[in-house]
Amino acid sequence: MLFFSYFKDLVGREVTVELKNDLAIRGTLHSVDQYLNIKLENTRVVDQDKYPHMLSVRNCFIRGSVVRYVQLPPEGVDIEILHDATRREARGG
C-alpha cells in the first residue's frame, strides 16, 4: 500500500507516464487506485508525430499493469519520508 499512498499524495502534480509500449504521456495526475491504475488530465503525448491517434485525447485512464515508469517532479520525491515509511511497513506497522 506504500506506493498507492505515495501516488495519492502526488495527485494534482504534473507527471510523465512511460508505458511498456514506449508511449510516454505527460499530464496532471487526477487519481490512482490500488492497482496503480492512473487517470491523467490535460494529457499530451511526448512524441505526438508518432502517435497521431492520441491527438484529441485530453483525459485518459492507464491500466497499472502496462506502466513502465512514472516520471515525477523533483520536488515530489522526499526520500526521507519514503525511507521512514518503508521501515514502518517492514515492521508491520
Add this chain to the structure above:
Amino acid sequence: MNPMSWATPDDVLLSTSLATYLDKKIIVLLRDGRKLLGLLRSFDQFANVVLEGACERVIVGDLYCDVPLGLYVIRGENVVLIGELDLGKEELPPHMACVSEAEIRKCWLILDSMDHCGFLFASFSGGKLSSELAFLYSSCWHTRQF
C-alpha cells in the same frame, strides 16, 4: 452492503473509475497495438469494457481507415489505455487521409512484407535506402508495438 459505503457522485469523479467515460466516445489502445473506438457502455474493476459501435482505426503512415466491428467486449488484460475523445478537437492531424479498407490492407501488406525482408533490402541497396523507401520502412517500425 452497508449503504454508507456506497460511492457518492463525488467519489466517482475523484477516483480512477471509468464511470466518468460512460456513454462517451473513447479510444482503447490494446497491447497488440490496435486502436479501437466506440461508445463505452460498461466496464468493471479489471478494465474489461463493452464498446458499442466499435471500429478499429488502422493507421499506415499518413493513411487511415475506420473498420466497423460492431459490439465488442474487450478483456481487461489487453487494455493499455482508455482515452476520452475530445469532440471539439480534430481526431487526427489534417494531413492524414481516410482511405478504404481494401486500400489500407494493401498498404499494410506492403509494409509488412518490407518488414520481413528489411535486412535483405538494406544489404541489396548497399545499406542506402531511397528517402521514400526509408520513410515507408520507418513507418513500418513505428507501427510495431510490444
